[in-house]
Amino acid sequence: VPASLGSAVVIGTGLIGTSIALALCERGVTVWLTDHDPAAARLAHWYTDVASVKALPLRQASALGCDLTSFVPGHPLSGRERSGPAAARADLFLGRPWVICPGPQTGPEAIAAVVALVRCCRGEPVQVGADEHDRWVALVSHAPHVVAAAMAAQLTDAPGGALGLAGQGLRDVTRIAEGDSGLWTQILAANAAPVARVLAAVAADLAAAAEALAETGAPPHPAEHPSVKLLMGLLDEGSAGVARIPGKRGAPVRDNAVVQVVIRDQPGELARLFQVAGESGVNIEDIGIEHSPGLPVGVAELTIRPDSVARLTQALAAAGWPVRR
């Protein structure tokens, strides 16, 4: 434990605050945990926060005449869909980016103390300006939330038959729209301008795609048809965008291979499967289960490194599992 982190006051006993307190306790830091205590806050030598928007609170603190030399705005990226202290865990920040946004006024001791805090929580410090941070999270977190909600909103009065045709694709596109709308409205309003820019761009692309589709007329549609070119261009750009998102270990997701195994929907089936997989010595990067609504079988998808495919499929096939690439 660095000297700068001999003790800490954590104000706010929700998911993040309690998880930080747990992580610091594990590392021997003396922690006071409180939900609201202005006196304790006044005694502190340095400050950080964990809000997901950074420029606005910094402007507000500056406008209030606060001393900014000891304040280092922070944002741990540790998304969970649950909240509250019951969901807290000491390893919540493990290996996840933790943005800190010191300004020109910030003192080096304050920065060092907050970096030590991040390391104590086993997060990865990422140093960037507050405005740039806000543009980044608008793009990769805040705008996607609204896009998912806008697609999901179309389902509220959909016929049951249509929803019965839904597959994993629709579930994935709309999943994050399940969040707390009150909290998200606050976040969006606090990062209004950067989110508005991304949403306006997405809305314009979708409006252009809708217009192009409305004008296509009957097929055949040659590749030079302007509507076809516009649609194909948007889909190509989307495909290129997805390819840029880093996966586990920073490697692009597409470098991995997927092996499929048909499993019965009963206790012990996955244990038997992973027993064989484990004995083969192959490390499984990710798993998923493809659903078969209404039926007692499914398909387990095992994501592994491409050079392990032969070893895993041979081991599974030898043990009698129906395997497919």
Next chain:
Amino acid sequence: VPASLGSAVVIGTGLIGTSIALALCERGVTVWLTDHDPAAARLAHWYTDVASVKALPLRQASALGCDLTSFVPGHPLSGRERSGPAAARADLFLGRPWVICPGPQTGPEAIAAVVALVRCCRGEPVQVGADEHDRWVALVSHAPHVVAAAMAAQLTDAPGGALGLAGQGLRDVTRIAEGDSGLWTQILAANAAPVARVLAAVAADLAAAAEALAETGAPPHPAEHPSVKLLMGLLDEGSAGVARIPGKRGAPVRDNAVVQVVIRDQPGELARLFQVAGESGVNIEDIGIEHSPGLPVGVAELTIRPDSVARLTQALAAAGWPVRR
């Protein structure tokens, strides 16, 4: 095997055609599989197809003066991201909806034969009009694909730092945008009007959200603020829409509980975990791994029925696993 399915000609040896042929072979049906054979097609007694759009090909067949009494348009919902015969499997349609769209001219023998085909492939026949089918898939499949692409397209020139902050939410929202843009452009153009209607509605909601955000101004934003009300309304509607998507066994996903276990990233770890889970007698509905980029641990998320939570967590904790709800 029903008499009507003594033999079948499958024209098209891609993922779907080869999977149908495999399924029929398993059930003792004599199958001819060919990529293009007008002579074989002329000899057949009944016809179906597997295109994901139904009204347009029906109109085209009608305009060509085809005999529609023996043609039953069909669409098996068996999405896979891979394609081609190598990805084919006899159980591709297992428990998945398979839409058939007979019209007023369709003969009852043809319908019976196609229903028998669907049952042979262990799919679930869903009978609905061609226009309604096209509106349904526009909503739950075609439009979500374009929405995912439009969001992902914003990432093509994003700074690397922004992408480093990406979490599972962004990955899920954009995942399906990785598909084949040429094939998808064809599908979208063939179902142009219904897709255009959904996209225009999503674009309008996003444009309104962008405009509301651009007008919010500095906080505090009271709940009656028109921008706040508009945003909150869209997010609430999105949340309600997601809740309507059926999960495994037709039950809403939110009825399930999730138990989290910290795992090391090494061979055999999942086998040991599922060994204990299997011995507890609890059936695991779904699994996921939460990534810790760059680090050798992760969190396995086990989705189970809520009444199994106590049993599973006790069994895991007794075996020394760090468990959380």
